[in-house]
Structure formats: C-alpha cells, structure tokens
C-alpha cells in the first residue's frame with residue numbers, strides 16, 4: 001500500500017470502487033498467503049481508502065481469512081514473474097472453485113505478457129523470439145532495418161530498445177539483452193505508428209471496458225506512462241473490436257478476466273495480465289469510476305462460484 005500512487009494505480013481504483021459499492025476491501029501481500037490442511041488462507045488487513053486526503057489509506061487489524069469465505073480475490077502482483085510469484089499461483093489455485101479469482105492463477109502462470117501474444121500472431125507485427133544474435137541481426141534486415149527488442153520479463157518499458165542497421169550500438173544491445181546468447185528476447189518489426197501512441201485497451205471478461213492512448217515523449221521510443229508517456233482519451237476502432245472478439249474465447253478459457261492489451265497502429269504488441277494499469281486515466285476521461293464496472297461484474301460472478 002505504501003508504494004501505491006493514489007491517483008494513478010489501478011489497485012487503488014479497485015479498492016475505492018469496492019468500498020463505494022458497499023464491500024470491505026481486505027489487503028495482503030504475496031508473503032501473507034498460505035495453505036494449511038488443503039485450504040488457502042491469507043493474513044489480511046481491512047483497508048479503507050480516501051484519495052482526497054493526504055493520508056489516503058488506513059488499515060484495520062490483522063486477521064487470517066480462508067479465501068473460500070470471501071467473495072473475490074484480485075491478484076495484482078507486478079512482474080517480474082519470479083519463483084515467489086510462481087508458488088503464489090499454485091497456492092491460489094487451491095482456492096479455485098471456492099472464490100472468484102481475478103485473474104485465474106493458472107492463466108497468470110501460463111500467460112507471459114510478451115509471449116502470450118503468439119497465440120494471436122495474425123494481429124501482431126512481424127515477430128521473432130530467440131536468443132541467437134545472428135538470427136536477430138538477419139531479422140532486423142528482413143523487416144526493413146528497423147526493429148524493437150524487448151526482454152520477456154520486463155514491464156513499464158524496461159529494457160525495450162530500438163535496433164537499426166547502421167547503429168553501432170546494435171550488436172551491443174543484442175548481446176546485453178540476450179546475456180551473450182543465453183536469454184530469450186522478443187524482436188519485433190518497428191511500427192512507426194507508435195509516434196501517435198500505444199493504445200491500452202482494458203478488457204473485462206473479453207469485453208471492452210475502455211481505452212487510453214499513451215503518446216511517447218518526443219525523445220523516447222517507449223510510450224509507457226512509467227517512461228513519461230502522455231495519456232489522452234481515445235476510442236476503440238472497429239478493427240480492434242474484431243480482433244478482441246477473436247481473442248475473447250481464449251482469454252476466457254484461460255481465466256484472464258481483467259486484461260490490458262497494448263495496440264500500436266492496429267497491431268497487438270502485448271497482453272498485460274499481471275497488474276494492467278490505466279483505469280484511473282480512463283475514469284478521468286469518462287468522468288466516472290470505471291473500476292465500479294469491474295466490481296459490479298465480480299458481484300455477479302461471485303454468486304456463481
């Protein structure tokens with residue numbers, strides 16, 4: 001809680017919406033989740049938020065709760081997806097069927113945010129995943145001497161770099177990101193439309209919640225808010241809606257309910273599932289708390305588990 005930004009973080013919007021709809025919001029960290037006697041529990045504290053105040057949240061006292069006894073669990077752990085995260089998904093999976101899990105732990109485990117896009121290749125820019133430097137340099141030539149390389153475990157634009165034939169940093173960038181050929185990276189054709197923005201489309205159970213556009217700084221490739229990207233209002237196009245309709249069955253099957261797609265010039269570049277952001281900016285543009293839609297959805301689906 002101490003590290004969250006009350007006017008930016010999606011988790012805070014979810015807590016505010018939970019409260020606004022008359023529920024209690026309980027908070028814990030991954031280390032507080034445990035399994036005993038075949039059931040998943042968490043050591044939690046009730047949290048009350050009021051983002052109009054400078055001391056914007058207050059905790060109640062600690063209690064242990066059985067996840068099966070609460071209505072819904074929102075898992076919003078930032079990447080990297082490390083061993084602690086992996087084990088957390090296994091613990092949470094024990095509670096499947098006993099409470100509503102957003103997102104499903106097995107879905108979180110299976111869907112690397114960069115690699116999951118490979119199920120939807122028809123919507124992506126030309127893409128290579130490899131750790132082989134020679135293959136990368138050949139790919140950059142093949143796609144018009146301009147590409148983007150990204151680590152598979154990054155977020156917020158971390159480690160995302162441009163690869164251009166003629167740039168004498170190019171070989172060094174590839175060697176650094178692949179750790180001299182030992183670590184896989186994603187290399188993608190550069191999509192020039194990124195200058196007019198990287199669209200974040202928020203989905204709820206395969207349906208569009210809304211979108212924001214993120215314009216990169218004029219001196220940066222990366223549009224991420226974290227990297228100084230500027231946010232503006234934007235609509236979802238018919239082409240994007242058609243793409244989402246094709247993606248939705250797979251997302252539903254994998255229990256990926258609250259998801260943020262990254263789309264540059266109609267091309268899908270990333271499927272964010274761990275802790276997608278952007279709902280506060282969307283709410284500012286809409287003039288209402290869009291996170292309440294998520295909680296309303298959870299109310300309906302909590303009754304069915």
Ligand SMILES: Nc1ncnc2c1ncn2[C@@H]1O[C@H](COP(=O)(O)OP(=O)(O)O)[C@@H](O)[C@H]1O
Pocket residue numbers: 113125148150154155156157158160188189190191192194198216221222223224262264269270
């Ligand atoms: N294929 C691409 N063409 C142009 N720009 C890209 C491309 N892929 C990523 N970028 C830029 O890099 C940023 C971060 O890339 P992304 O794949 O979304 O990784 P993450 O957000 O997890 O760091 C994007 O917001 C965009 O500005």
Ligand SMILES: [Mg+2]
Pocket residue numbers: 156157224262270
């Ligand atoms: Mg992104």
